[in-house]
Amino acid sequence: MGPTIVDIPVTVRRITCLLLLCLAPVLAFASTQVHGVRVWPAAEKTRLVFDLSAPAQHRVFTLTNPHRIVIDLANTRLAHSLPKRSFGGDLLRGLRSADKSTGILRVVLDLAHAAHPKSFLLKPYKNYGHRLVIDLTRTEIKKPQPKSVKPVKLVKKVTPVTTEKLRDIVIAIDAGHGGEDPGAIGPQGTQEKDVVLAIARELARLVEREPGMRPVMIRNGDYYVGLRERINEARQHKADLFISIHADAFTHPKARGASVYVLSGKGASSEAARYLAKKENESDLIGGVSLNDKGDLLAQVLLDLSQTSSREASLETAEAILAGLGKVGQVHNRNVQHAGFAVLKSPDVPSVLVETAFISNPQEERKLRSRHHQRRLAKAMMDGIRRYFYRNPLPGTLLAQRRHIISRGDTLSEVAQHYDVNLNQLRLVNGLEGDRIKVGDILLIP
Numbered sequence: 091m092g093p094t095i096v097d098i099p100v101t102v103r104r105i106t107c108l109l110l111l112c113l114a115p116v117l118a119f120a121s122t123q124v125h126g127v128r129v130w131p132a133a134e135k136t137r138l139v140f141d142l143s144a145p146a147q148h149r150v151f152t153l154t155n156p157h158r159i160v161i162d163l164a165n166t167r168l169a170h171s172l173p174k175r176s177f178g179g180d181l182l183r184g185l186r187s188a189d190k191s192t193g194i195l196r197v198v199l200d201l202a203h204a205a206h207p208k209s210f211l212l213k214p215y216k217n218y219g220h221r222l223v224i225d226l227t228r229t230e231i232k233k234p235q236p237k238s239v240k241p242v243k244l245v246k247k248v249t250p251v252t253t254e255k256l257r258d259i260v261i262a263i264d265a266g267h268g269g270e271d272p273g274a275i276g277p278q279g280t281q282e283k284d285v286v287l288a289i290a291r292e293l294a295r296l297v298e299r300e301p302g303m304r305p306v307m308i309r310n311g312d313y314y315v316g317l318r319e320r321i322n323e324a325r326q327h328k329a330d331l332f333i334s335i336h337a338d339a340f341t342h343p344k345a346r347g348a349s350v351y352v353l354s355g356k357g358a359s360s361e362a363a364r365y366l367a368k369k370e371n372e373s374d375l376i377g378g379v380s381l382n383d384k385g386d387l388l389a390q391v392l393l394d395l396s397q398t399s400s401r402e403a404s405l406e407t408a409e410a411i412l413a414g415l416g417k418v419g420q421v422h423n424r425n426v427q428h429a430g431f432a433v434l435k436s437p438d439v440p441s442v443l444v445e446t447a448f449i450s451n452p453q454e455e456r457k458l459r460s461r462h463h464q465r466r467l468a469k470a471m472m473d474g475i476r477r478y479f480y481r482n483p484l485p486g487t488l489l490a491q492r493r494h495i496i497s498r499g500d501t502l503s504e505v506a507q508h509y510d511v512n513l514n515q516l517r518l519v520n521g522l523e524g525d526r527i528k529v530g531d532i533l534l535i536p
């Protein structure tokens with residue numbers, strides 16, 4: 091079933107209420123039960139998940155003054171009273187309910203500010219049964235526009251500035267899973283969603299420090315973000331790279347090492363990759379919305395030739411990241427893997443997915459939990475990202491600005507000194523093993 095957006099205008103609302111009233115006596119004997127409610131607060135979106143014994147017909151509408159959201163569930167009752175504890179976040183103030191004689195369960199959400207509700211039902215999946223999901227998105231408060239603006243006097247023409255304004259390279263960092271969807275779980279109970287968020291935050295910190303680059307966190311807390319939403323978020327921020335961070339799991343506890351994936355054109359490159367892609371794509375069935383009923387427009391876009399450049403960029407970045415990861419630990423596959431991950435289906439943003447290690451391997455699980463190792467993994471990814479963008483400097487960014495052409499008598503350490511950069515970094519971004527350079531070589535200056 092597809093997500094339904096229920097936002098009922100007043101007139102329709104009255105009719106619907108009447109309709110529910112008429113239906114109620116008929117259904118009074120087959121009552122659906124609400125077993126529990128979970129709340130996942132996030133900065134801009136708060137999610138409520140109602141665990142149901144069966145799918146329930148429902149209506150959602152908003153009331154103002156004070157701000158409230160009302161959820162009416164036909165032919166439903168509470169199995170336990172609603173939680174009264176603090177819900178975290180600054181949106182949800184309280185939860186109230188009223189069992190109506192008509193069989194309609196009314197749940198009222200008291201809000202701190204206006205929010206737009208979106209609701210959908212999820213079918214049973216794995217440990218979860220039927221669920222009703224309510225996503226509350228903060229409504230922007232519109233500032234009143236001044237009615238008329240006095241024409242501004244023309245200012246004396248400014249002499250054009252010679253240095254063009256440089257833009258930052260935007261790295262979208264996507265911590266996999268979250269909220270309802272824990273991802274893979276290690277033998278000690280470590281949840282993938284937690285360790286990948288920690289690694290993502292470390293990476294964001296490193297990107298932040300990098301001259302000419304800026305991180306965007308796709309998920310920055312314990313809540314679920316749909317796979318398509320992750321793509322859209324990256325595109326909205328005009329990301330130059332999308333990097334999705336995960337931790338692998340396999341039935342065999344000895345499986346170990348990191349893998350880096352890009353989207354496959356046709357079919358996955360191996361059976362294991364196909365299996366993994368299936369598993370990661372199931373995320374939306376656990377934590378979000380079903381992918382099946384969405385028109386696969388993006389899949390069509392993928393076939394477009396214009397995609398080629400972004401796929402090449404994905405592959406080259408993936409190779410650079412894999413090389414970086416190889417330096418801090420074992421790699422599971424020596425080559426970049428291809429698989430049909432939904433989250434990599436951006437038509438225009440180069441996208442890679444990193445399985446940092448096997449959480450199912452007891453040793454690697456321990457490592458994944460350690461702050462030290464999380465930093466090493468983040469640093470390895472940063473090295474790969476840096477290497478890719480220094481080799482392929484995007485026009486209009488800082489990295490496109492600084493190059494040095496070697497002339498007779500130049501030495502690497504002199505060049506480093508001249509530009510005030512670290513000698514090791516200079517070697518790294520230029521892929522130099524030693525200090526040998528020759529006249530005419532173009533060095534990228536970090």
Ligand SMILES: [Zn+2]
Pocket residue numbers: 266267273274282336337370
């Ligand atoms: Zn995962």
